[in-house]
Each structure stands twice: as C-alpha cells, then as structure tokens.
Amino acid sequence: MSALLEVNALSKRFGGVQAVADLNFTVGQGEILALIGPNGAGKSTVFNLINGVFAPDSGRIVFEGREITGKPTYEIAHRGIARAHQIVQPLAGLSVLDNCLVGACYGRDNLSMAAGRKVVREVAELVGLEDRLEMPAGQLTTAGKKRLELARALCGRPHLLLLDEVLAGLNPTEIERMIEVIRAIRARGVSILIIEHVMRAIMSLSDRVVALNLGRNLAEGSPQQVVNHPAVIEAYLGDPKLMAMSEAAPS
Amino acid sequence: MTVSTDIGRNDLDGKSLGEKNLGEKIPAFDIAAPRRVFPALIVLFGVLFALVPYWGDDVGLRESFLLAAVYITLATNLNVMIGYAGYINFGNIVFFGLGGYVCVDLVTRWHWPLVAAGPMAGVAVSLLALVFGSGILRLRGAFFALATIGVNEAVRQFVANFEPWGGATGIYLSFDAYEPLGGPMAALWTVYFLLVGVMVLSLLLSYAIKTSKFGLGLLAIGQNEDAAGVLGVRTPRHKALAYSASAFFPAVAGGLFFFKSGIIEPNGAFDLTLSIEAIVMIMLGGYGTVTGPLLGAFLYEELRGYLLTSPTVSQLQLVIAGALLLAMVLFAPGGLVGFIHQRWPRSRIILQ
Amino acid sequence: MIGVLASVIDGVLVGAVYGLAAMGLTLIWGVMRVINLTHGAMIVLGMFIAYYLSKVAGLSPYEGIPIVVVVAFAAGVGIYWIAVDRVIGRPILMSLLATFACNMILIGIGTALWTTSPYNIPVSLPGISWQGYTFTGTHMMAAAFAGLIAGLLYLFLNHARYGKAIRAVASNREAAELSGIPTKQVLAVTFGLGVALACAAGALIATLFPFTVLSGSNYQLKSFVVTVLGGLGNPAGALLGGIALGLVEGLATPFMPVSWTPIIEFALFVIVLVAFPRGIFALSRG
Numbered sequence: 018m019s020a021l022l023e024v025n026a027l028s029k030r031f032g033g034v035q036a037v038a039d040l041n042f043t044v045g046q047g048e049i050l051a052l053i054g055p056n057g058a059g060k061s062t063v064f065n066l067i068n069g070v071f072a073p074d075s076g077r078i079v080f081e082g083r084e085i086t087g088k089p090t091y092e093i094a095h096r097g098i099a100r101a102h103q104i105v106q107p108l109a110g111l112s113v114l115d116n117c118l119v120g121a122c123y124g125r126d127n128l129s130m131a132a133g134r135k136v137v138r139e140v141a142e143l144v145g146l147e148d149r150l151e152m153p154a155g156q157l158t159t160a161g162k163k164r165l166e167l168a169r170a171l172c173g174r175p176h177l178l179l180l181d182e183v184l185a186g187l188n189p190t191e192i193e194r195m196i197e198v199i200r201a202i203r204a205r206g207v208s209i210l211i212i213e214h215v216m217r218a219i220m221s222l223s224d225r226v227v228a229l230n231l232g233r234n235l236a237e238g239s240p241q242q243v244v245n246h247p248a249v250i251e252a253y254l255g256d257p258k259l260m261a262m263s264e265a266a267p268s
Numbered sequence: 269m270t271v272s273t274d275i276g277r278n279d280l281d282g283k284s285l286g287e288k289n290l291g292e293k294i295p296a297f298d299i300a301a302p303r304r305v306f307p308a309l310i311v312l313f314g315v316l317f318a319l320v321p322y323w324g325d326d327v328g329l330r331e332s333f334l335l336a337a338v339y340i341t342l343a344t345n346l347n348v349m350i351g352y353a354g355y356i357n358f359g360n361i362v363f364f365g366l367g368g369y370v371c372v373d374l375v376t377r378w379h380w381p382l383v384a385a386g387p388m389a390g391v392a393v394s395l396l397a398l399v400f401g402s403g404i405l406r407l408r409g410a411f412f413a414l415a416t417i418g419v420n421e422a423v424r425q426f427v428a429n430f431e432p433w434g435g436a437t438g439i440y441l442s443f444d445a446y447e448p449l450g451g452p453m454a455a456l457w458t459v460y461f462l463l464v465g466v467m468v469l470s471l472l473l474s475y476a477i478k479t480s481k482f483g484l485g486l487l488a489i490g491q492n493e494d495a496a497g498v499l500g501v502r503t504p505r506h507k508a509l510a511y512s513a514s515a516f517f518p519a520v521a522g523g524l525f526f527f528k529s530g531i532i533e534p535n536g537a538f539d540l541t542l543s544i545e546a547i548v549m550i551m552l553g554g555y556g557t558v559t560g561p562l563l564g565a566f567l568y569e570e571l572r573g574y575l576l577t578s579p580t581v582s583q584l585q586l587v588i589a590g591a592l593l594l595a596m597v598l599f600a601p602g603g604l605v606g607f608i609h610q611r612w613p614r615s616r617i618i619l620q
Numbered sequence: 621m622i623g624v625l626a627s628v629i630d631g632v633l634v635g636a637v638y639g640l641a642a643m644g645l646t647l648i649w650g651v652m653r654v655i656n657l658t659h660g661a662m663i664v665l666g667m668f669i670a671y672y673l674s675k676v677a678g679l680s681p682y683e684g685i686p687i688v689v690v691v692a693f694a695a696g697v698g699i700y701w702i703a704v705d706r707v708i709g710r711p712i713l714m715s716l717l718a719t720f721a722c723n724m725i726l727i728g729i730g731t732a733l734w735t736t737s738p739y740n741i742p743v744s745l746p747g748i749s750w751q752g753y754t755f756t757g758t759h760m761m762a763a764a765f766a767g768l769i770a771g772l773l774y775l776f777l778n779h780a781r782y783g784k785a786i787r788a789v790a791s792n793r794e795a796a797e798l799s800g801i802p803t804k805q806v807l808a809v810t811f812g813l814g815v816a817l818a819c820a821a822g823a824l825i826a827t828l829f830p831f832t833v834l835s836g837s838n839y840q841l842k843s844f845v846v847t848v849l850g851g852l853g854n855p856a857g858a859l860l861g862g863i864a865l866g867l868v869e870g871l872a873t874p875f876m877p878v879s880w881t882p883i884i885e886f887a888l889f890v891i892v893l894v895a896f897p898r899g900i901f902a903l904s905r906g
Binding site: 094 | 496
C-alpha cells in the first residue's frame with residue numbers, strides 16, 4: 018500500500034514552546050489512522066501544519082507524491098485534503114446548503130454550482146443534514162454544526178480527510194451514528210486521519226494508531242499495541258482517559 | 269505563510285449577524301438559484317428611471333435622478349466589498365474621482381469621444397485597483413479600512429500636485445467638449461441616460477456576482493475568511509478581483525459625472541464625505557443584498573435633500589449621517605431590506 | 621549634523637506622546653478586540669478640554685491633565701455603553717462601523733461648535749540650550765508627562781487588583797466571567813481608560829502644536845502606525861513604537877516638506893502591517 022501522506026521530521030516552535038518535534042508518520046491509501054496523545058501533545062498543531070494554517074520550521078509533508086509543505090490552505094484543499102475542525106467554524110450567515118456548496122465548488126474538483134449542488138445533496142444525506150439544508154448554519158445545534166463541519170469537508174471530495182475531535186460533545190447515540198458515517202466515508206475510498214479522545218471510537222475505527230507526546234513520536238502500531246505500550250500508558254498516567262483506555266482495550 | 273491574526277475574525281463569541289438580526293430561521297444571505305425575474309425587474313426599473321424625467325422634460329427631476337443614479341452606483345458597487353466580502357472600503361470615492369480625472373483628461377487633452385473615454389476610465393481604474401488592492405488586501409479589518417482612506421488621501425495629494433491634470437485647480441471643460449454630443453443641452457440628456465445605464469449595469473453586476481460561484485466564495489470570505497481558505501477559496505485573488513470589479517462602474521460614473529459638471533478638482537473629486545455617505549446608504553438599505561443599496565441610496569438622497577433646505581441642519585450633515593449609521597448598526601443591522609425579509613420571508617425571492 | 625541630532629531628539633520627545641496616545645488604542649483592542657475609530661476625536665477632545673481649562677480657569681494644561689483624564693474617562697464609559705456594548709460579540713464590521721459612526725457624530729458636533737479654525741494654547745517653559753540649539757521645555761515636559769502616565773498605567777495593569785482583572789478579561793473573557801469578574805464593567809472601564817489616555821495625549825499635544833477640530837485624523841493615523849509597530853494589544857510596545865515613530869519623523873523633517881509626512885506614515889503603516897503582522901517589537905518576544 019503506497020503512502021498517501023508522508024510526514025517527515027516535522028518541527029514547529031511557538032515562542033518558547035516546541036509544539037512539534039521531529040515528527041514522522043505516514044497515512045496509507047484507504048487507511049484510518051488515529052493520532053492520540055495527552056492534551057498539549059501537539060496533535061492539532063500537526064493538523065494545522067498539514068492543511069497549511071502554519072508552515073513548519075523544518076521537515077517535509079508529502080501528499081500523493083507531491084510536496085505540500087508550507088503551501089497555503091486553499092492550495093491544500095485543491096490537492097485533496099479537507100478538514101473538520103475541533104472548534105466548529107460554520108459560515109453562520111449562510112445556509113447549510115451554501116456552506117457545503119462552498120466546500121463542493123472550491124474543493125479538489127472545482128465544480129460548477131449546479132454540479133456542486135448535486136454533491137451537496139448526496140453528502141447531506143450521508144451525514145444526516147438533508148432536512149436542514151435551508152437553515153442558517155449559525156442556528157444548528159452543536160451536533161448539527163459538527164455534522165456540517167464533516168459534510169462541508171466531504172463535499173470537497175477529498176482523498177484525505179482530517180477529523181479533529183469530531184466526537185467531542187456528542188452523546189453516545191450521536192457517537193455511534195458518527196462512527197457509522199466515518200466508516201461509510203472510508204468505504205467510499207477516502208483516507209482518514211483522526212484525532213480523537215473517545216477511545217472506544219479509536220479502537221473500533223482505526224487501522225493504525227500513532228501516539229504522540231510533547232510533539233514527538235511515542236509509539237506506533239495497531240490500536241491494541243499502542244494502547245498497551247508502556248510508554249503510552251506512562252504518558253497518560255494520571256490522565257482520566259487512561260481508565261477509559263484500559264477499559265476499552267482487552268488485554 | 270500568514271498566521272491567522274485575530275483582526276479579521278469575530279472571536280469573542282460565535283454569533284454572527286445572521287443570528288442576531290433575523291429571529292426567524294432565515295439565512296442572512298440567500299444564494300438562490302438564478303432567476304430571470306429579478307434582472308428583468310432591474311432593467312424595467314432602469315428604463316422607467318430614465319424615461320420619467322424625459323417624458324416630462326423635467327430638468328430639475330433629471331438632476332435629482334442623476335444624483336440618485338450616481339449614489340446608487342457608488343453604493344451598489346461598494347456593497348460588493350462591504351456586504352459580500354466584509355471589507356469596509358472607507359475610501360471608495362477614490363475610484364469615482366480617479367475615473368473622473370482619467371475620463372475628463374482623455375476628452376480634453378486627447379480628444380477622445382465620451383463613449384470611449386468613459387469605459388476607458390473604468391478599465392484604467394480597475395487595473396490600478398487590482399494592483400493596489402493586492403497590496404492592501406493583505407490587511408484585515410480596520411487596518412484595511414484605514415488603508416483605503418490613506419489611498420484616497422494619497423491619490424488626492426498626488427493629483428493636487430500633478431500639473432498635467434491641472435494640479436490644485438483642476439480641469440475645466442470648455443463648451444466645445446459638448447459639441448460632439450450635440451451641444452450642452454443635448455449632452456446633459458445623453459450623459460443622464462448613460463449614467464442610468466451605468467446604474468443598471470451595476471445592479472446587474474451585483475446580482476450576477478451574488479448568484480455566481482465567485483460570489484459564493486466572496487460571501488464565504490465575508491463570513492469567515494480563514495474557514496473559506498481552508499475550504500479552498502483562493503482568498504487573496506478573490507478579494508483583489510472583487511476590489512477591482514467594484515472599481516469599474518464607479519470610475520465610469522465619475523467620468524460621466526465630472527464631464528457633465530464641466531469641472532473636476534481634487535477636493536471635489538476625492539470627497540471623503542460622499543465616500544462615507546455611500547457606506548451609510550448601504551447600511552440603511554441593507555448590506556449584502558442587491559436592492560438594499562438601491563433603497564438606501566434613494567432614502568438617503570431624499571433625507572439629505574430635505575435636510576439641506578435648513579441652513580443649521582446642513583451644518584450637521586455629518587452628525588446626522590453618523591447618528592443614522594449608528595442607529596442602523598445597533599438596532600437594524602440588516603437595514604430596510606433585512607427588516608422586510610424578516611417580516612415577509614417570501615419577499616426574499618423578489619427583493620434580492 | 622547637530623541640527624539633525626536636535627531634530628531627532630525632539631522627535632523622540634514628541635514620540636513619547638504619540639506612544640501615549642497609541643497605548644489607549646492598543647489597550648482597547650487588546651482587551652475587547654475593538655478598534656476604536658473615535659480615537660482621533662478623543663485626541664481632539666483632550667486638546668479642547670485643555671484649551672478651555674487654560675482659557676477659562678487659567679489652569680496650565682499640565683495642571684489640567686487630571687481633569688482631562690476624569691472627563692475623558694467618563695466620556696469613554698459613556699461611548700462604550702451607548703455604541704460599543706451592543707456590538708461586542710458581533711462581526712468586526714459592526715464594531716468598526718459603530719465606532720466610526722460615533723466619530724462622525726463627534727467631529728460633526730465639534731465642527732459645528734468650533735469650526736475648523738486653528739486653536740493654540742500658549743505655554744511657555746524654559747528650555748535647555750546646547751550648542752546653539754534649544755530643546756524646548758514644552759517638548760521635554762510633554763515627554764515627561766507621557767512617561768509618567770505610561771508608568772502609572774503599567775503599575776495599574778500589573779499590580780492593582782482591578783488592573784489584573786482587566787488583564788484577565790483580555791486573556792480569556794469567559795474564564796474571567798466564571799471566576800466572578802464583572803466583565804461588562806471591566807470592558808466599560810477599559811474603554812474609558814483607553815479614551816482617557818488618548819485625551820491626555822491630546823492635551824499634551826496641544827501644548828506643542830496648534831490644532832483644529834480636524835487634527836484628530838492625523839494623530840489617529842500616527843496612533844495606528846505606532847500600534848502596528850509595537851504589536852496590537854501591547855502597551856509597552858506602543859510606547860516604544862511611539863518613540864520609534866518620533867525618531868523617524870525627527871529624521872525626516874529636516875529633509876522633507878511637512879505635507880509629505882502623512883503619506884510617509886501611511887506607507888510605513890501599510891508596509892509594517894504587511895511585512896510584520898505582529899509588530900516589529902513583538903518579534904523580539906518570539
């Protein structure tokens with residue numbers, strides 16, 4: 018399986034804090050890779066570096082064989098990487114449909130409005146927003162806004178989807194629903210890089226897991242391997258999520 | 269690589285204009301599928317606008333309508349930046365003034381016919397705007413706004429010192445400039461019709477942008493520029509194109525207006541007060557819509573005409589405009605059209 | 621050479637006052653993310669208050685500064701409650717327009733009251749002569765006051781309880797609210813403070829140069845340049861930036877006609893913003 022995304026020796030410093038240090042990992046074609054780590058481990062920064070919000074201080078990011086290090090956000094979107102943010106950013110004054118339409122028309126395929134609308138309706142059904150297309154995005158519930166983040170990203174027909182804590186703040190039913198949606202997305206051939214704290218989801222969704230701490234690689238492997246890795250357990254020590262982890266992972 | 273600064277974004281709470289202003293579940297902007305009805309209405313409006321003074325041969329009415337047409341043109345094009353892209357162009361009058369100068373210069377010095385000089389002024393100013401815009405559009409929020417004032421002032425200073433354009437005294441048009449159009453009387457009517465045409469084209473352009481993919485990108489930028497970028501909107505290029513496009517018709521209007529006025533000089537051409545009044549008109553009528561600036565310009569012109577009749581009040585023109593703007597921003601940010609949309613949701617289809 | 625040096629020193633002294641004005645602007649931005657477009661009008665207000673205090677009550681502007689500060693603070697709080705409070709959470713377009721509208725109203729009233737004629741406050745202070753050049757007493761006094769007020773602000777923000785509350789609101793408004801700080805009140809007070817600083821600077825500028833109702837826009841532009849030089853939300857940077865701007869002006873004045881200064885400052889403003897989005901002085905803090 019050829020690597021879809023390669024991150025090599027990535028580093029980024031903010032003022033006095035080394036957010037990411039010499040990070041390496043790859044995402045394979047059709048894979049769901051989870052990035053885990055305690056708070057402050059640098060996970061969101063990694064996403065910011067991949068999708069062009071910041072440029073790294075050093076290191077390379079290669080997507081589909083072409084270098085994307087330091088390119089602006091819109092360029093990354095055109096290459097086929099889309100992102101659903103942890104802190105939702107709906108275009109509040111526009112309708113749900115128009116939000117998604119932006120994603121569709123300006124994403125990888127540069128669609129016309131008419132073609133874009135078709136994609137939007139399709140994606141809205143997949144994600145469960147089809148009944149709210151005319152609603153102003155600012156008026157959605159939190160769960161709705163999270164779905165919109167996902168839908169909007171998906172409308173760009175990306176090859177790689179960056180999901181940043183899309184399950185946060187959802188109740189168990191909504192989480193289950195979302196997990197199904199994510200599986201359905203992967204089934205359509207989209208590779209997924211996911212940051213999550215809901216361990217149950219990580220265990221059931223991801224093919225591989227990369228654990229970070231303090232911006233550095235900590236461990237890598239199957240979900241079982243990583244979750245039982247001594248260094249990972251130590252990094253999470255004292256972290257309430259550790260309990261969740263050890264409960265989720267059959268030894 | 270630009271770090272996302274906080275300048276352009278609203279980050280104290282996620283609420284947007286759409287949410288606070290429109291209690292019902294209506295998006296603040298509606299990118300309806302293009303309908304033929306609305307453009308037809310615009311054209312009809314323009315035809316009536318042109319013919320009403322003509323049928324009555326009413327010169328006073330014509331002058332009043334001419335001014336209205338200028339205001340509507342300015343407000344409508346400015347709305348592309350303010351209402352769609354969310355960038356306040358305080359110094360928008362620079363397009364009008366510069367267009368005026370280019371056109372008048374072409375007619376007086378180079379003996380171009382008006383019908384060529386006008387569009388040429390538009391082209392020249394748009395190109396300049398593209399260049400300048402690319403620079404100052406890197407600034408966000410208030411900094412962009414102030415930079416536009418700076419551009420206006422800098423251009424005014426430059427022109428006031430530019431001898432080929434008459435320096436501080438400006439350029440006068442002699443009567444024979446109007447001969448090709450059949451003499452001064454006929455010329456005034458011709459210019460009027462041309463200006464109405466420019467106004468109609470501005471309205472159509474505004475509608476075309478709003479319902480196009482380009483406009484969708486602009487509106488996204490206006491809602492959240494960073495998010496728009498992540499979704500793939502090429503924000504620098506989009507903004508520069510919008511800025512440039514919003515310069516074209518004001519420049520042509522300026523060319524026509526000053527040609528008709530017979531004189532152009534730096535202070536009158538780059539009058540910041542008119543620039544600001546255009547903003548008030550947009551907020552009054554409803555920003556982000558096509559009809560908003562139209563209604564706002566009409567209302568404001570009526571109000572202004574009414575106020576100017578009283579000598580004391582005319583001193584306070586700026587105060588009243590300011591108070592009006594403040595009231596709109598605080599209590600009715602959607603303007604008149606926003607209010608109508610809220611009250612009668614079906615009006616959104618006709619009143620774009 | 622001495623002439624240029626004298627001009628530079630002069631510029632630095634005046635620059636301290638620019639810095640003071642800019643501190644007001646940057647404080648308001650730092651705490652509530654609002655760009656106060658009434659800033660110029662407030663500077664003018666300070667000038668006129670000082671003028672009337674001098675004319676009517678015979679107070680020197682320096683003696684009048686406490687009064688200016690108090691009046692300005694009240695005005696600032698008033699403006700906050702009338703115009704700014706409602707637009708705090710909204711898109712930045714709205715707060716820009718709201719403060720701009722206030723500016724229009726104030727300048728309009730000012731023009732009606734005072735027309736656009738120049739005013740002047742005659743202040744004479746002994747200067748220091750050196751090598752044939754005199755460093756005017758007014759410049760030195762103005763710089764001294766600017767420094768004093770800036771110092772007081774620093775002490776307030778860093779050591780007074782309320783000052784710390786202001787900094788808490790600036791850094792995270794929700795958290796501050798949750799820990800019991802009355803954030804709306806803090807915002808109003810901060811706005812009042814920011815305006816007071818602008819007015820105080822205006823009063824000091826009035827001792828240096830003649831002024832009109834319309835002078836505000838010129839100094840507002842300078843404040844903006846200084847703010848971007850020093851980095852938004854950074855009062856110390858604002859003071860340094862003011863001195864830097866004064867230095868640039870001091871260097872330029874011997875060689876250039878005065879009417880060019882606003883254009884140069886505007887160009888500087890755009891260049892700095894485009895090249896150093898977080899301010900030149902912010903760079904050194906990493």
